[in-house]
Amino acid sequence: MTSRLQVTEIERVRESLHAAHSVFVLTGAGVSAESGVPTFRGGGNAAVWKGMPFYEISSAGMVERDLPEVWAWFDYRLGVLSDLKPNPAHKTLARWQDKFSSFTLATQNIDGLHQAAGSRDVYELHGNVWTARCIECDARSDVRRLGAARPPVCLDCRNPMRPDVVLFGEMLPVGVFDRAVDAARTAEVCFVVGTSALVYPAASLPEVAKRGGAFLVEVNPEKTPLTEYCDASLRGPAGELLPLLGFE
Ligand code: BJW
Numbered sequence: 001m002t003s004r005l006q007v008t009e010i011e012r013v014r015e016s017l018h019a020a021h022s023v024f025v026l027t028g029a030g031v032s033a034e035s036g037v038p039t040f041r042g043g044g045n046a047a048v049w050k051g052m053p054f055y056e057i058s059s060a061g062m063v064e065r066d067l068p069e070v071w072a073w074f075d076y077r078l079g080v081l082s083d084l085k086p087n088p089a090h091k092t093l094a095r096w097q098d099k100f101s102s103f104t105l106a107t108q109n110i111d112g113l114h115q116a117a118g119s120r121d122v123y124e125l126h127g128n129v130w131t132a133r134c135i136e137c138d139a140r141s142d143v144r145r146l147g148a149a150r151p152p153v154c155l156d157c158r159n160p161m162r163p164d165v166v167l168f169g170e171m172l173p174v175g176v177f178d179r180a181v182d183a184a185r186t187a188e189v190c191f192v193v194g195t196s197a198l199v200y201p202a203a204s205l206p207e208v209a210k211r212g213g214a215f216l217v218e219v220n221p222e223k224t225p226l227t228e229y230c231d232a233s234l235r236g237p238a239g240e241l242l243p244l245l246g247f248e
């Protein structure tokens, strides 16, 4: 239920958004929760694979130690994702892209649901689960075109491929983070949607936006370490709250 206090907060955010020329949005797993994608943290439901927490199976060390097991984990998740659809939060953000002279959507998600909703030029800070990358020559291929062999074999050099995602202890894709920092720095309004704001360097982007003078808005059912720096907090599911901000 939306309380009277929440209605006032929504109005305040809506006014800032509609007055803005440049908007920066950072999303995390929570934006896809209403589509059925499990989040990593929160709700006591941390992602675990065969007794291994995600920060272990989704780590650079695990790719070196046991690439087939990493593929088993990602194949399981591809299976979950293949039936899922974008929700009203993804669709609202896709509509926003044409409403401002500058609009940047950066996501930590690897599920491709923003693009499925129609968002263009999404900055995928942690890569994409549908892409495989050669561990030798960096060639990339759509996982769906590689057949069933695990690990898949590079079409260019015949070496093994890995999921093209950023695991713990790995660098973000060259250039993407820098472009996100530039967009955050010059934004008038910054939305942080569905992220626990714990994983760096992505979690530093709202701080960059705030230092640059942006009006900082968090959309999340739970408080995060970022909450105290926010100018407004919309407490609840993104799929219910974002559509209330207009541009329908
Ligand atoms: C809803 C909702 C609804 C629910 N609506 N909301 C500084 C200090 C300490 C450590 C570090 C540091 N800088 C870097 C590090 C190390 C590390 C790190 O940050 N560790 C921290 C955990 C302490 N970072 C890295 O390793 C990064 N690389 C790096 O820094 O490179 C330089 C380097 C190289 C070598 C050595 C050292 C440094 C890379 C991080 C890559 C993260 N990868 C993952 C896995 C991707 C692949 C996979 O999917 O398997 O990315 S981890 C995982 O967390 C995933 C996510 O993108 C990421 C963020 O999670 P997110 O999206 O916030 O989800 P949750 O689940 O945490 O939160 C969901 C939220 O939604 C909750 O708040 C809910 O309340 C909310 N919610 N329903 C709205 N309906």
Ligand code: ZN
Residues within 6 Å of the ligand: 134, 135, 136, 137, 138, 139, 154, 155, 156, 157, 158, 159
């Ligand atoms: Zn190769």
